[in-house]
Amino acid sequence: MITLSNAAVEIERKKILQGVSFQIFPNYFYCLVGSNGSGKTTVLKLIMQILEVNSGEVDTIASKDISYLPQNLPDPPFLSVGEVISVAIDREIKGSNLQQEELGTLAEQFHLEDLLDRKFSDISAGEKQRVWLAFAIAQKKDMIIMDEPLSSVDRNSREEFYSLLKQISMEGRTLLVVTHDVDMALHYSDKIISLQDGRVVFDGSSSEFVA
């Protein structure tokens, strides 16, 4: 379980978070919504221990136990799509046959079969996001945190991937996804946390959320 109590963050005298409190319970699919500059990414950085609070408390788990996908990831140089995903698989699964099998399964789930041998830097923005999504899932960790993972993916595919995320959370993993996409959050997530100007304005079940 992850708990933020009254967390406040100030960066260069600007108040980014002001007394944010919420809890992330295991096995739920959370969406963190809010407009630009509402502090969503900062919340993730607190949980990942990249940033520290100025006041309040953050009770989180070790960052190596979280599969974390930040926003705007730089392209890995040199590597092919298959090699990028394999880095995540290799650390979890030993034995090359099983690894190949796992790579095949992920490629199928994320429609990457034809891309595995392409250089990562050569594929489109939407394709890159699908690769990163597969990368995050491949790590087989109980907690997955993603910052706008599908912003460059077209609407139809986005729906498909949100339903895949829901399925993954139902298999016993906890997801915390930052998104602009309130429709998707309403439809697929279990719980929504909404931020506005660095404060929590909603924290509850998705079915009760009113934007």
Next chain:
Amino acid sequence: MAVFAATLIFAIVGVFAGPSDLNFQDTFNGLMRSDDGVMTTVVWSIRIPRVILSVLVGASLGLSGVLIQLSTRSPIGDPNLFGIGGGAVIFMAAVTIGLISIPTYGVFVGAMVSSVIVALFLTGLISNRNLTPIKFAIMGIAVGALMISVGTSVISYGRVFPSQVIGLVAGSFSSSSWQLIYFITCSLLGCLFASLVFSARLLPITLGDDIAKSLGVNPIKTRVYLMSISAALAGSSVYAGGLIGFVALISPHIGRRFVGNSPVALILISTIIGGLLTLISDQLARLIFAPIELPVGLATTVLGAPLMMYLAWRYK
């Protein structure tokens, strides 16, 4: 296989061809030590050490290149382009003109330490500012130019012979010896072992710092280790053969075509290709205008520059 065959061919060329007026039979006799005269000296004290040293120095550079490229995520990573070898050049220049006077092994260690200092400075830059690979490369090239000009200034100040200046900043194996080979073998084996120990961390680092952390790899510490190993290799190569450009840059790119990005395989193939490229370059530099020798760094640049242009052309 082809790589080994090529190494063997050029090694034989290196032993049997040269400016001294020896025919095949003489050289062979020298090789077999049938007399203990001029031929034995030429073969055993000049030609064979030179072949071995060029391979070892090149191998050090190839390994150094793969480490710096993966840990800084820069496809144009090269310790000699980024001033890491330049640190050792300044130190060696100071030794050459007599500013620093220490025993031989001290010079060897000093060259490596000077390079490590520059490498740690660069590593600090990336970690503090979260530099993109492009910005890092630009800063590295600036540092590289600075190091060479300081090194050249130091050596000009000492009014030493021009050939020593050229040997240091453009590379030369003309003073190869068994002692040098002993030193370089030690540093290369030590660094190769260390690289293999850290090999599992290479690809996570390539994916960026945030991702590396969530894969359980500390990016800052790992980069410090990898850059230090890379720098020790670069410093030892400057100690043994001066500043040799492009070998570290292109060896990993050529190696990747054969084995992909599997870290252990890439480390080994880059090391081997670095050795081969430098051997070929040195033999060309030595023989093309014999008895006049070109600096080996010029030959590697002539081979490496077009290859780098081709890679840049292809790179997206």
